[in-house]
Amino acid sequence: MLCKRIIPCLDIKDGRVVKGTNFVNLVDAGSPVELASRYSKEGADELIFLDITASAEKRKTLISLVKDVARAIRIPFTVGGGISEINDIEALLKAGADKVSLNSSIVKNPSLISEAAKRFGSQAVVAAIDVKNNGHEYKVFIKGGREETELTGLDWCKRAADLGAGEILLTSMDKDGTKDGYDNYFLKQVASSVSIPVIASGGAGKKEDFLDAFKLADVDACLAASLFHFNILPIAELKNYLNENGISIRN
Amino acid sequence: MIALIDYGSGNVASVANALTELEQEFKITSNEAEICRANKIIFPGVGEASYAIRQLHLLNLFTVLRIVKKPMLGICLGMQLMADFSKEGNVACLGIFPVTAEKFDEKKTKVPHMGWNDIQITKESKIFEGIKNGERFYFANSYYLPECPYTTSISNNEINFSASLEKDNFYGVQFHPEKSGDAGLKLLKNFIDL
Numbered sequence: 392m393l394c395k396r397i398i399p400c401l402d403i404k405d406g407r408v409v410k411g412t413n414f415v416n417l418v419d420a421g422s423p424v425e426l427a428s429r430y431s432k433e434g435a436d437e438l439i440f441l442d443i444t445a446s447a448e449k450r451k452t453l454i455s456l457v458k459d460v461a462r463a464i465r466i467p468f469t470v471g472g473g474i475s476e477i478n479d480i481e482a483l484l485k486a487g488a489d490k491v492s493l494n495s496s497i498v499k500n501p502s503l504i505s506e507a508a509k510r511f512g513s514q515a516v517v518a519a520i521d522v523k524n525n526g527h528e529y530k531v532f533i534k535g536g537r538e539e540t541e542l543t544g545l546d547w548c549k550r551a552a553d554l555g556a557g558e559i560l561l562t563s564m565d566k567d568g569t570k571d572g573y574d575n576y577f578l579k580q581v582a583s584s585v586s587i588p589v590i591a592s593g594g595a596g597k598k599e600d601f602l603d604a605f606k607l608a609d610v611d612a613c614l615a616a617s618l619f620h621f622n623i624l625p626i627a628e629l630k631n632y633l634n635e636n637g638i639s640i641r642n
Numbered sequence: 643m644i645a646l647i648d649y650g651s652g653n654v655a656s657v658a659n660a661l662t663e664l665e666q667e668f669k670i671t672s673n674e675a676e677i678c679r680a681n682k683i684i685f686p687g688v689g690e691a692s693y694a695i696r697q698l699h700l701l702n703l704f705t706v707l708r709i710v711k712k713p714m715l716g717i718c719l720g721m722q723l724m725a726d727f728s729k730e731g732n733v734a735c736l737g738i739f740p741v742t743a744e745k746f747d748e749k750k751t752k753v754p755h756m757g758w759n760d761i762q763i764t765k766e767s768k769i770f771e772g773i774k775n776g777e778r779f780y781f782a783n784s785y786y787l788p789e790c791p792y793t794t795s796i797s798n799n800e801i802n803f804s805a806s807l808e809k810d811n812f813y814g815v816q817f818h819p820e821k822s823g824d825a826g827l828k829l830l831k832n833f834i835d836l
Contacts, residue, residue, distance in 0.1 A: 393799060394758045394778065431823075436758055462659050467780055467821045487655040489688075489782070489821065512689040512719070514754045514782040557754045557784075586748040588756050611752060641758040641778045
């Protein structure tokens, strides 16, 4: 039986792991390669690196980071952050990444999903979708949450799946950094509407939150960052808890 | 020396990293003569089947991979390309394993089949030495090879499918040993030690 996955997320800026609340107030959380090795040893199922560097040197440093991480760990990892061209995707996968996460670029150019899926396989293409509830519907935001789009969350998730994305990484901007649980209501809507795996993101604060997302929203994976970076919740403890509560998990 | 085949379709870097960790000498190659000279051949792959087969033809590797006599290990798409036929792009493959790559049913299960799944060993194989039955490996596949007489282990995603196959000097694994932690490294080492 396929296991549910626990995925630490590492936000990268200028080659360091950073963590903020609601995309601001960044604090340094360590070296990406060191953290990646630690998580791999502690039983993380895979890792996601999101590069939020804005400099012109970004592409070069990201590829060198991917190479270093790929040498250090023997579990799969995804890389995202400002990827907008097939050539960039190819370079990152060649450097050793298993998947790329695409966000703003696919809103502007949805055919990038189908092009990438055709060239590298759906399993290499993660559609990262940031949503915010405006009171009556979930709207899609891009550019790290700074720009609202015309798209509604559920429609865009379905479209991304139809275009050939292999997974949806769904981040609730309302929940991100709050530590009061994932947005299980919306996650369930998405997970039951698409036939590709859904990764829950935004809001994890305690182990019960993960159990709820797996049980109530039926997601395939849960992502968290600060809980793991600052060792508030050790991965092994979380996995034991989920296992005891009937979730199929690798531990 | 191990020949690690580079045909523009895949996770060559990841397999190379795993071989480096195992302190093995290897050569990344798409050269027919080098492949023939190697003691072991690793045939990795991620991506789309018809594109990958076209690459093999362009690089003139299609025939040599069918007739090599040294142990050859196909990984993920590499394994599926060793079948007769793939429904992914409807393409004739290498014809080593007498099966057709089928797609998982999206109405019954999430596709791609992505993540860590357990395998049940159905036939003794040297590549599983020291690996426990029920061990979990990392998979990322939308297509699968059905069970056949050459299946050595199965996994389940609504239906049972071949997690590994073996025929003469040809080995195939659907999962990614290079991404499956210590158990994956052990399997690669077993193949290298054949």
